[in-house]
Every structure is written in C-alpha cells, then in structure tokens.
Amino acid sequence: MRIGVPKEIKANEYRVALVPAGAAALVQHGHEVVIEGGAGEGSGFSDDLYLEAGATILDTAEEVWATAEMIVKVKEPIEPEWSLIREDQLLFTYFHFAASEPLTRALMESGSIAVAYETVQLSNGELPLLTPMSEVAGRLSILEGAKYLERFYGGRGLLLGGVPGVLPAHVVILGGGVVGTNAAKMAAGFGARVTLLDISLPRLRYLSDVMPANVNLLYSNRYNILEQIEQADLLIGGVLLPGKKAPSLVKREDLKRMLPGAVIVDVAVDQGGCVETIYPTTHENPIYEVDGVIHYAVANMPGAVARTSTLALTNATLPYAITLANKGWKAACLEDPALLLGLNVVHGDVTYEGVAEAFDMEFVEPEAVLSR
Ligand SMILES: NC(=O)c1ccc[n+]([C@@H]2O[C@H](COP(=O)([O-])OP(=O)(O)OC[C@H]3O[C@@H](n4cnc5c(N)ncnc54)[C@H](O)[C@@H]3O)[C@@H](O)[C@H]2O)c1
Structure with a gap:
C-alpha cells in the first residue's frame, strides 16, 4: 500500500504522524511511504532521516494526497485540505467529528474512509490512542x-x-x-x-x-x-x-x-x-x-513538547497503521473490534453513533459497511 504523510498545517501543530522508525517498519512490511518535505521538522526529524528509512520525500501536500491510498495524520484535515481527500482513500488521524458538522459533511462528501484515533477503543473501555x-x-x-x-x-x-x-x-x-x-x-x-x-x-x-x-x-x-x-x-x-x-x-x-x-x-x-x-x-x-x-x-498542551508527543503518539498508532496497511481497512476492522470502533465515516455514511447523534444524521452500523 502507498502510505502518505502530509505536513500538519493547523496553527501551532508541530507533531508528525510517522517518525523515521515507523516509516522503516512500514517499508519493511512491503509498503511505500511518501512524506511531504519538512513534515517532521517541528518534531526534530529531518527529511534525510526519512530518506534513510526508505521513504520518498515529495515537495507538496497535493502530491502526497493525490497518490497515497492511506493518509496518516495527527490533526483532523482542515478546510484547505478537504478538496484534496480522494474517494476510497483511507484516513487515519484524530478527527473529533462530533465537534464539527462541516468537517463531518466534508468527509461524507469525499467518499473516503475515516478511522478516528480518538474512538479506537479496547474492550476494557481504554482509548489507546488518546x-x-x-x-x-x-x-x-x-x-x-x-x-x-x-x-x-x-x-x-x-x-x-x-x-x-x-x-x-x-x-x-x-x-x-x-x-x-x-x-x-x-x-x-x-x-x-x-x-x-x-x-x-x-x-x-x-x-x-x-x-x-x-x-x-x-x-x-x-x-x-x-x-x-x-x-x-x-x-x-x-x-x-x-x-x-x-x-x-x-x-x-x-x-x-x-x-x-x-x-x-x-x-x-x-x-x-x-x-x-x-x-x-x-x-x-x-x-x-x-x-x-x-x-x-x-x-492542546502536548503541542508544547512536540517531539515527546510525536514519539508517544506514534508508538501507539503505528501498530494499527501497520495492520490497516497490511490487511486493508475492511479485514483489519473485521479482525479487531477496537479498530472497528474507530470507523467514523465510510463512503458517505456515518458509522459512529455519537457523531450521528450529534448532528441528527442517520447512523449506519459499522458491521454493515464491512459486508458491502
Ligand atoms: N488540555 C490538553 O491538552 C489535554 C490533553 C490530554 C487530555 N486532556 C483531557 O484531560 C481530561 C482527563 O483525561 P484522562 O485521560 O485522564 O481521563 P480518564 O478517563 O483516564 O480519567 C478521568 C478520571 O476522572 C474521574 N472523575 C470523574 N468524575 C469525577 C469527579 N466528580 N471527581 C473526581 N474525579 C472524577 C474518573 O473516575 C476518572 O478516574 C479529559 O478531558 C481529556 O480530554 C486534555
């Protein structure tokens, strides 16, 4: 799978969704990793470190979004990024959909698959990515x-x-x-x-x-x-x-x-x-x-210590990113109930109950979209 990491553009966001060690792990699993130039700088990871890890550096966010099958981010896509999201593209990031109807609608209209860090949940109730x-x-x-x-x-x-x-x-x-x-x-x-x-x-x-x-x-x-x-x-x-x-x-x-x-x-x-x-x-x-x-x-206190926060976040997200890349989102969510709970928006349907409730939208069971 081709995995893309754009530079975060939200104000004061210095974290990055993948560190060089994570890029190397994905490459080892046979995936291609493309990183926007400078994406890791805010957390102290130079482009050269990603190149050494086997990733490719692309000049612009547009190129990353246009070619990647899975986008891994930190913060939810903000308005300038919405038009870059492609149909069938898998997005793995924090979304906090219930806080923004325009974001929810933008993702519905894009026809993409949104797996939200904040709703991935273990059977004991723990939110491992929060x-x-x-x-x-x-x-x-x-x-x-x-x-x-x-x-x-x-x-x-x-x-x-x-x-x-x-x-x-x-x-x-x-x-x-x-x-x-x-x-x-x-x-x-x-x-x-x-x-x-x-x-x-x-x-x-x-x-x-x-x-x-x-x-x-x-x-x-x-x-x-x-x-x-x-x-x-x-x-x-x-x-x-x-x-x-x-x-x-x-x-x-x-x-x-x-x-x-x-x-x-x-x-x-x-x-x-x-x-x-x-x-x-x-x-x-x-x-x-x-x-x-x-x-x-x-x-957003963790932003003050971006390098520590990036390393802490990616330690937790990488195993899920690898599973999504290895198996594809459908098989990965079928096999892992925690990841299934991460599905929020799939091909225009809202598959997370709290988000549907927040905006009085129709809720589609996540299991239903897996069998399509
Ligand atoms: N500002 C930031 O940058 C930032 C960063 C991370 C987390 N947070 C926020 O910090 C908050 C706490 O997160 P967490 O991960 O520790 O949650 P958590 O679920 O692990 O812990 C919350 C605790 O609050 C207790 N609690 C509930 N009602 C209480 C009451 N009336 N009196 C005393 N204790 C009560 C619960 O029993 C639980 O132990 C959340 O709102 C989270 O979103 C903010």
Whole structure:
C-alpha cells in the first residue's frame, strides 16, 4: 500500500504522524511511504532521516494526497485540505467529528474512509490512542503549574518541593485517571505534598497500591473538594465523564476561598473544564487571573513538547497503521473490534453513533459497511 504523510498545517501543530522508525517498519512490511518535505521538522526529524528509512520525500501536500491510498495524520484535515481527500482513500488521524458538522459533511462528501484515533477503543473501555496524550498533558501540567507558581507570573512564589526546613507546596488533583495519575507521580517526584481526589473507589484502591507516600487519596465530593482547594497551592483538573462535558467541580464563588496566587491548571478544558471560570487559552497566551487565582487552560498542551508527543503518539498508532496497511481497512476492522470502533465515516455514511447523534444524521452500523 502507498502510505502518505502530509505536513500538519493547523496553527501551532508541530507533531508528525510517522517518525523515521515507523516509516522503516512500514517499508519493511512491503509498503511505500511518501512524506511531504519538512513534515517532521517541528518534531526534530529531518527529511534525510526519512530518506534513510526508505521513504520518498515529495515537495507538496497535493502530491502526497493525490497518490497515497492511506493518509496518516495527527490533526483532523482542515478546510484547505478537504478538496484534496480522494474517494476510497483511507484516513487515519484524530478527527473529533462530533465537534464539527462541516468537517463531518466534508468527509461524507469525499467518499473516503475515516478511522478516528480518538474512538479506537479496547474492550476494557481504554482509548489507546488518546492515552499517550493524557500521559504527556498530566506530566506537563505539573511543570506548567510549577512555573506559574513563581512570583514573577503572579503566583505564590513557591518552589514545588520546598527545601530542607521549608514545607513543600500542596498540589491538589481532581480526577485520578491517566492525567491525574501522571500529574501525581510528577508532583510527588518533585517532593510536593499531593492530594488526589476521584469518585471511583476501585480506582482509589488501585492508586493506593502504586502511589508514593507523599500522595494522599481522597473520595471526591463537594465537601472534600472545598476543604482541599482552601489549602491548594496548585490545583490540577483531570476529570472526565466520557463523551460528556466535564462536571463543574470548582464554582466561581469558590475561588474566594483559594489562596491568593494559587494556580489552577485545568487539563480537562478540552471537555469544557472542571472549573467554572476556565476558558481555553493558547501556548502564546496561556494564563489569566480571576479573583487572584492564576488560570492555565491550554487546550492542546502536548503541542508544547512536540517531539515527546510525536514519539508517544506514534508508538501507539503505528501498530494499527501497520495492520490497516497490511490487511486493508475492511479485514483489519473485521479482525479487531477496537479498530472497528474507530470507523467514523465510510463512503458517505456515518458509522459512529455519537457523531450521528450529534448532528441528527442517520447512523449506519459499522458491521454493515464491512459486508458491502
Ligand atoms: N488540555 C490538553 O491538552 C489535554 C490533553 C490530554 C487530555 N486532556 C483531557 O484531560 C481530561 C482527563 O483525561 P484522562 O485521560 O485522564 O481521563 P480518564 O478517563 O483516564 O480519567 C478521568 C478520571 O476522572 C474521574 N472523575 C470523574 N468524575 C469525577 C469527579 N466528580 N471527581 C473526581 N474525579 C472524577 C474518573 O473516575 C476518572 O478516574 C479529559 O478531558 C481529556 O480530554 C486534555
């Protein structure tokens, strides 16, 4: 199969969908890999590295889209790319269709096959192609929070781990999933005093087995949240109700109870955030202040560490990309129920229920399109 990797053109997107090692693996499986010149530069991978891996470099995105049977990307195609998508072309990338009807319609009209990273789902409910980005964002939330605790940025002027004779900062984490666990490990490693709250008792039990001694675990309810935020130097938001808007756990009036110069990093901002006063910010302008509390709410945090994020993402996506290329999308989806759940739009039909529901469109069972 001919696999194409265009350069990402969405603003501030420096990731690339395939690293040279991935290109080499696909070539080893007998596939042809074409990469748009400069596609890997934002993540530190030069064209020469792809050439050494056996890929071909093409000058323009048009050439990549025009010749590849499967396109592998990071972000959803944006409007200038829509006219390049060809009938029967297989697209494997993040789409987040439910957030954009125009994108959904564009893919329906293209007659292509869209397999979305974000809906590939294992039988235990895990989303294996979202997990690596939550790992990155969880760890990064502590680094960003530590920075904005500095006095210069309006923070409390605290060093996360303290020093001998001076108490460490108190980090409160809402949600003990992938983001929360990675944030807790990072904060604990810096020597902070950490309290993590979750509503899932099985999850809290698991975390009590694996977390270091400076991480305390607490059941999440309104009473405990209020008690904790009063003492928090850094508050991390990492809750998720799958497919829904994040619950608003910290209300506007609660900010008055927080310490002046405390920092909130609401990682869940991409699902509306779990702090009422949160709105999405950008890497150029990441913070703002409400009632003396610093708010950080960058919606695409992994972009700040593009090389790590690219490697983490492609570690997870490559095995699926190889399967799709080796077997073709129909056989691959027939054999792997996780990949079948990734099918969102096929030859004009919407095959993912949540997307059909979002836009009141007809839902076609993915199994039905496999037998066509
Ligand atoms: N901003 C970014 O760049 C970025 C990057 C990656 C992920 N995210 C977002 O971070 C959020 C968390 O992702 P995740 O992968 O950790 O999800 P996850 O499903 O692994 O974890 C969510 C956790 O929240 C808990 N929870 C639900 N309701 C709660 C409540 N009321 N109080 C306390 N805990 C509660 C759940 O029990 C679960 O353990 C998501 O919205 C995700 O999209 C954002």
